[in-house]
Amino acid sequence: EVQLVESGGGLVQPGGSLRLSCAASGFTFSTYAMNWVRQAPGKGLEWVSNINSGGVSTYYADSVKGRFTISRDNAKDTVYLQMNSLKPEDTAVYYCATHLSGPMSSSSSYGYWGQGTQVTVSS
Numbered sequence: 001e002v003q004l005v006e007s008g009g010g011l012v013q014p015g016g017s018l019r020l021s022c023a024a025s026g027f028t029f030s031t032y033a034m035n036w037v038r039q040a041p042g043k044g045l046e047w048v049s050n051i052n053s054g055g056v057s058t059y060y061a062d063s064v065k066g067r068f069t070i071s072r073d074n075a076k077d078t079v080y081l082q083m084n085s086l087k088p089e090d091t092a093v094y095y096c097a098t099h100l101s102g103p104m105s106s107s108s109s110y111g112y113w114g115q116g117t118q119v120t121v122s123s
Helices: none
Strands: 003-007 010-012 018-025 033-039 045-051 058-060 068-073 078-083 092-099 110-113 117-121
Touching (some): 003 092, 018 092, 018 117, 045 068, 045 092, 058 068
Parallel strands (some): 010 117
Antiparallel strands (some): 003 018, 018 078, 033 045, 045 058, 092 110, 092 117
8 A cells, every 4th residue: 555654743933943854655666756746725736846756856945945855765655844943934734745757736637645744833
């Protein structure tokens, strides 16, 4: 059974940090590029970041560039999102998703999805 399980979300003050994890099982994780996407309350999906299968190439949305860092550990079948200098506008449910092909910003490019983890940035 394919599973992607996100963890690490929570409530944090503006300027704070969180590290999200996404643990994969049931498929060959090391062969897939991975995405983090988010959905803020009442808004559509927003692509956040992508990392290639080997972990060498990373990509970020302009809204998070310089604040977020994506990484992966293929030995642990896990992808991470380190989020620093968090802002209230980062409040969203964060999902990890495998990347199949096509534009990173398009959800039609994604394959497996996790269930999401809530991140709330508020004082």
